[in-house]
Amino acid sequence: MANQTNKELIVRIISPHGIVYEHHAIACSVRAIDGGMTLLANHTPIMAALEISPVQVRRTHDDIVDFIAINGGVMQMSHNVCEIITSFAIRARDIDEARVELDKQEAEAEMRAAITNEDSQAFKRAKIALERAINMISISKNK
Missing domain, CATH: 2.60.15.10 (F0F1 ATP synthase delta/epsilon subunit, N-terminal)
Structure with a gap:
């Protein structure tokens, strides 16, 4: 540079x-x-x-x-x-918004399943996946 x-x-x-x-x-x-x-x-x-x-x-x-x-x-x-x-x-500029929206929906479904199954580890993993998806969705609006 x-x-x-x-x-x-x-x-x-x-x-x-x-x-x-x-x-x-x-x-x-x-x-x-x-x-x-x-x-x-x-x-x-x-x-x-x-x-x-x-x-x-x-x-x-x-x-x-x-x-x-x-x-x-x-x-x-x-x-x-x-x-x-x-x-x-x-x-x-490199974020595929449709793919990230699907990731968000999957993470939300995994969180609901973890709550139903009382699986705290699965809930934590799904929560992190949801945070990552939400972060990318918010960033993608700044292309």
């Missing part, structure tokens, strides 16, 4: 499939397990565990805001590089 100025940072999102997202940015907003935060250039070095949530990146040169859905993970900010390591990430 080109030389960065002292007013921008690099945002990089990495999943097991490689780099999902990388851009120069003015700001990056994330939701850590203890609350939301927006990172700007020259931010104090920080590490945080992230929730299943959207990542919002305001790009530098074209002032576009990108939205990326992540399934939790870890964020580290140091030397104007914000890296997010996650098990799964997808950009808004």
Whole structure:
């Protein structure tokens, strides 16, 4: 990437499939397990565990805001590089809304079945699947 100025940072999102997202940015907003935060250039070095949530990146040169859905993970900010390591990430433009809506309906059905069967582990798994689907549905509206 080109030389960065002292007013921008690099945002990089990495999943097991490689780099999902990388851009120069003015700001990056994330939701850590203890609350939301927006990172700007020259931010104090920080590490945080992230929730299943959207990542919002305001790009530098074209002032576009990108939205990326992540399934939790870890964020580290140091030397104007914000890296997010996650098990799964997808950009808004790549989300198949019809597929995600089906995933949401399946998760809701699994939650109802888990309640009926009094299976707390199945309920927890279905709840996480529902959170992931809802996150992607909300992100897909920002294409």
